[in-house]
Amino acid sequence: MANALPDLKLLRIFVCVVRHQGFANAQQALNLSTSAISTYMSQLESALGLVLCHRGRGGFSLTSKGELFHQETLRLLGELEGFEQYAAALKGELRGTLKLGVLDSTVSDKALPFAEVIGAYSLEHPAVHLHLSVMSPYELQLGVQDNRLDLAIGAFSNRMSGLIYMPLYREQHWLYCSTRHPLFNERRIPEQVITQQRMVGRGYWSQAELARHGFKHSAATVESMEAQLILVLSGAYIGYLPEHYAQAWADKGDLRALLPATFGYQAPFSMIMRRGRSREPLIQTFRDLLKAQLNQA
Numbered sequence: 241m242a243n244a245l246p247d248l249k250l251l252r253i254f255v256c257v258v259r260h261q262g263f264a265n266a267q268q269a270l271n272l273s274t275s276a277i278s279t280y281m282s283q284l285e286s287a288l289g290l291v292l293c294h295r296g297r298g299g300f301s302l303t304s305k306g307e308l309f310h311q312e313t314l315r316l317l318g319e320l321e322g323f324e325q326y327a328a329a330l331k332g333e334l335r336g337t338l339k340l341g342v343l344d345s346t347v348s349d350k351a352l353p354f355a356e357v358i359g360a361y362s363l364e365h366p367a368v369h370l371h372l373s374v375m376s377p378y379e380l381q382l383g384v385q386d387n388r389l390d391l392a393i394g395a396f397s398n399r400m401s402g403l404i405y406m407p408l409y410r411e412q413h414w415l416y417c418s419t420r421h422p423l424f425n426e427r428r429i430p431e432q433v434i435t436q437q438r439m440v441g442r443g444y445w446s447q448a449e450l451a452r453h454g455f456k457h458s459a460a461t462v463e464s465m466e467a468q469l470i471l472v473l474s475g476a477y478i479g480y481l482p483e484h485y486a487q488a489w490a491d492k493g494d495l496r497a498l499l500p501a502t503f504g505y506q507a508p509f510s511m512i513m514r515r516g517r518s519r520e521p522l523i524q525t526f527r528d529l530l531k532a533q534l535n536q537a
Contacts (some may be wrong), residue, residue, distance in 0.1 A: 250284040251313050258310050262300035295325035303305020307417045318387035322520040334365040338522045340372045342379045345465035349484045353533045355517050378444050390523050395507035405510040412483040415503035416495045424496055440471045440479030
């Protein structure tokens with residue numbers, strides 16, 4: 241190996257290229273041309289004495305050693321950022337970027353004072369740059385696992401190794417239909433009639449989870465609550481929605497909860513972080529502030 245410690249700039253370019261799955265896709269994020277990216281990648285491979293990736297007509301892919309090097313690079317950059325935060329904390333100030341992730345459609349959830357926490361955090365630590373992303377449960381966990389996110393909040397039915405899950409609260413879901421659906425005006429609906437309706441499932445639900453919610457299969461699949469709401473409002477489907485999110489349409493008479501005594505569940509929300517990072521200043525201060533806000537609620 242010609243150089244045991246490659247330039248950090250080259251490492252960050254490498255991580256960005258992998259994240260965007262190719263040189264061309266990474267151009268905008270890096271503000272570099274494909275030829276410049278190619279040059280930097282060649283410099284990194286030359287310094288390491290390794291071929292990290294395949295590129296060309298067959299598309300972009302990492303070699304087996306490239307996969308291993310990518311994971312180690314993510315770990316190194318994460319630790320470096322944590323060190324920079326510690327150094328700033330020693331001077332009595334918090335600096336850096338705090339990368340947060342959250343499920344969609346949580347803004348209407350009074351049980352999660354997320355906006356209030358962000359406001360208070362920004363007021364206390366104005367030098368910290370916040371980066372907020374809305375993702376699916378799987379994407380949130382993956383983002384925290386590979387250090388693209390520092391903290392994430394969501395409901396995680398399938399847990400990943402290497403993460404810490406801190407319970408927060410439970411989100412109530414009901415099974416809804418809209419005024420356009422044939423069942424909307426029915427007074428007494430047998431359970432078996434409901435389970436035969438065209439139902440909207442979520443892309444991150446397993447077959448077992450779908451069955452736990454009372455259905456053998458779904459007739460449509462969504463990746464967000466807004467998409468689920470649209471399909472339910474169409475009248476062609478029924479589907480589960482968070483109570484707080486559906487309430488505005490239910491109050492207007494556009495949605496109805498079907499057999500609440502039978503079809504309803506509570507999704508346990510957690511805050512997640514990568515194991516070994518919980519005491520980093522940016523993460524710890526945000527975590528403590530959120531917990532304090534929840535205790536006041």
